[in-house]
Each structure stands twice: as C-alpha cells, then as structure tokens.
Amino acid sequence: MARYEVFVTYKQGIFDPPGATAERALRNLGYEGVESVKIGKYIRIETAGGIETVREMCEKLLANPVIEDYRIEEVGEA
Amino acid sequence: MRFGVVVFPGSNCEQDVVHAIEHLGLAAEYLWHGDTDLGGVDAVVLPGGFSYGDYIRCGAVARFSPIMAEITRFAERGGPVMGICNGFQILTEAHLLPGALLRNTGLKFICHAQPLRVEESVCEWLDLPAGTVLDVPVNHNEGNYYCDAETLARLNDGGQVVLRYCEPDGTLADGGSAPNGALDDIAGICNERGNVFGLMPHPERVVDPVTGGTDGGAFFTTIARRLAEVAG
Numbered sequence: 445m446a447r448y449e450v451f452v453t454y455k456q457g458i459f460d461p462p463g464a465t466a467e468r469a470l471r472n473l474g475y476e477g478v479e480s481v482k483i484g485k486y487i488r489i490e491t492a493g494g495i496e497t498v499r500e501m502c503e504k505l506l507a508n509p510v511i512e513d514y515r516i517e518e519v520g521e522a
Numbered sequence: 523m524r525f526g527v528v529v530f531p532g533s534n535c536e537q538d539v540v541h542a543i544e545h546l547g548l549a550a551e552y553l554w555h556g557d558t559d560l561g562g563v564d565a566v567v568l569p570g571g572f573s574y575g576d577y578i579r580c581g582a583v584a585r586f587s588p589i590m591a592e593i594t595r596f597a598e599r600g601g602p603v604m605g606i607c608n609g610f611q612i613l614t615e616a617h618l619l620p621g622a623l624l625r626n627t628g629l630k631f632i633c634h635a636q637p638l639r640v641e642e643s644v645c646e647w648l649d650l651p652a653g654t655v656l657d658v659p660v661n662h663n664e665g666n667y668y669c670d671a672e673t674l675a676r677l678n679d680g681g682q683v684v685l686r687y688c689e690p691d692g693t694l695a696d697g698g699s700a701p702n703g704a705l706d707d708i709a710g711i712c713n714e715r716g717n718v719f720g721l722m723p724h725p726e727r728v729v730d731p732v733t734g735g736t737d738g739g740a741f742f743t744t745i746a747r748r749l750a751e752v753a754g
Contacts, residue, residue: 458624458668459627459703461624461625461627461629505578505583508579508582508615510622510668510670
C-alpha cells in the first residue's frame with residue numbers, strides 16, 4: 445500500500461481569485477516582495493492501485509483537465 | 523409532452539422548476555439521480571443547487587450519478603437537456619457542454635436580478651429574437667464561464683452562445699457586463715446541435731408572476747412547442 449500526494453492547481457493563465465486575494469492581503473501586511481500567490485488543492489490517497497491508477501483518478505474526478513493541472517508524488521508506504 | 527427534473531442529493535431548485543413548468547400548463551415529474559432510465563420523458567432539466575455539496579468541484583461528483591449515463595445517451599440521440607446553474611456545471615463536467623464554470627472573480631456569492639441579452643443561436647430551448655433583453659435572477663458562487671480561445675471562437679461562430687449578461691438596455695459595458703467575470707459575458711451556451719443548453723441564471727424563478735416576473739416562461743414553452751410540432 446503506497447501513499448500518494450496529489451496537488452491540483454489552475455492551469456497557467458486561468459485567473460485564481462482566492463490566490464489573487466491572498467496576494468493582495470500579503471502585500472497589505474507589508475510583504476512587498478510577493479510576486480504571485482496561487483491557491484490549489486492537496487489530496488492524500490492511500491491505495492494499492494499504483495500511480496497509474498492515481499493518474500486515472502485525477503483525469504476522471506480529482507482534477508478537471510479543462511482548467512486544472514495536477515502533480516502526483518509517491519511519498520512512501522501507507 | 524413531459525419534462526423530467528433530475529433530483530441529485532443537494533439539488534434545491536427542483537420544486538421551483540416543477541412549479542414553473544406546471545404553472546405554464548405543462549407536465550413535469552421528478553427523476554431520481556440513482557435511476558437508470560428516464561421514464562419516457564421528452565425533455566430533461568438539471569436543476570440548480572449544490573449536488574454532492576459541491577465537493578471536489580461543482581458538478582464533478584453528480585456527473586457520475588447512474589442517471590447521467592442515460593442522460594448522455596438521450597442527449598446524443600438529440601433529446602433536449604437543459605442545465606440551470608448547478609445543472610450547467612454538471613453538463614460541463616460531463617463534457618456535454620464545453621468549458622468550465624470558475625469561481626466568481628469578486629469572490630462573492632451573487633444573488634440578484636440580472637439583465638440577459640438573447641443572442642442569435644442554434645439553441646432549441648429558446649427562439650426569441652436576438653437582442654431581446656430578459657430579466658432573470660442569478661444566484662451562484664461559481665458562474666464565471668471559461669473556455670480556451672479555440673473553443674470560444676467555435677462557440678461564437680457556431681451560434682452556440684445563447685445568452686450574454688448585459689446592461690438593462692441590452693448593450694455590453696466596456697470591460698464586460700458579467701457580474702461574475704464570465705468570459706465574453708457568456709451566461710448560457712448550447713452544444714453544436716442545439717439540444718443541450720446550460721445557463722447560470724434561473725428562468726424558473728421568473729415564470730409565476732408571484733415571484734416577480736414572467737421572462738422565464740419561454741425557456742420551457744419553446745421546447746414544449748417544438749416537441750409538439752415534431753409529434754404532429
């Protein structure tokens with residue numbers, strides 16, 4: 445049984461309103477060097493299915509390929 | 523002629539839709555998301571709400587409900603399907619309509635009367651003259667329509683943009699009239715064939731005059747008339 449971490453983020457060029465708000469809020473707090481903030485989703489999956497199955501899960505349900513990219517990392521045994 | 527109104531766990535506008543249809547003297551019945559047949563209905567409406575709590579993404583779980591496989595087959599055979607608000611989100615997730623609905627740019631849930639301009643389109647659900655301005659309420663948090671440039675060109679060229687958010691006089695403001703940041707002020711689109719239609723505003727809320735307007739009636743009577751003509 446392996447543990448996978450999945451990160452889902454908006455594709456390049458898609459406006460991310462919560463990210464933009466966090467970016468402004470950080471600047472307002474005085475962090476003037478902040479160039480960009482993007483907010484995404486973190487999903488942890490424990491499965492014996494293998495990384496190809498996790499990829500399929502992302503394509504089918506966990507991410508919407510029209511607007512989102514995803515990255516999968518295997519982080520050891522569950 | 524009967525409408526089927528699909529109830530998903532978390533739908534909350536199905537009774538409004540059925541009331542609107544019956545107010546117009548037409549027949550409607552509920553379809554359960556777990557059903558695997560459409561009970562012989564002639565047109566399907568996916569109502570608004572928060573199917574499956576909007577978890578993962580709005581509509582992402584509902585699209586795998588058992589009834590959706592049958593709705594997909596029905597749509598592919600040319601059967602009329604309309605998705606309102608969450609129903610529109612479900613249709614994009616199911617790839618029955620292109621694009622996606624993103625979070626409103628202002629990060630606010632919006633709920634107000636909204637002028638809409640009818641566009642020249644191939645949509646079977648609406649045949650009002652292009653330029654007609656309708657007052658229909660919007661009520662959503664994720665109504666910011668997005669698609670890639672190629673899809674947008676196809677929608678515009680193919681008469682697939684059915685409704686645009688507009689100003690009360692029907693014009694489009696510089697910088698856009700969409701209250702949610704929607705691309706090209708798009709409020710509603712249909713597929714190439716015109717039988718599958720999705721829109722963010724809620725026409726069912728402006729059918730019975732007791733709720734403040736009657737501009738939504740055409741969204742149900744047009745398809746009923748078309749189907750009656752086909753049936754002879």
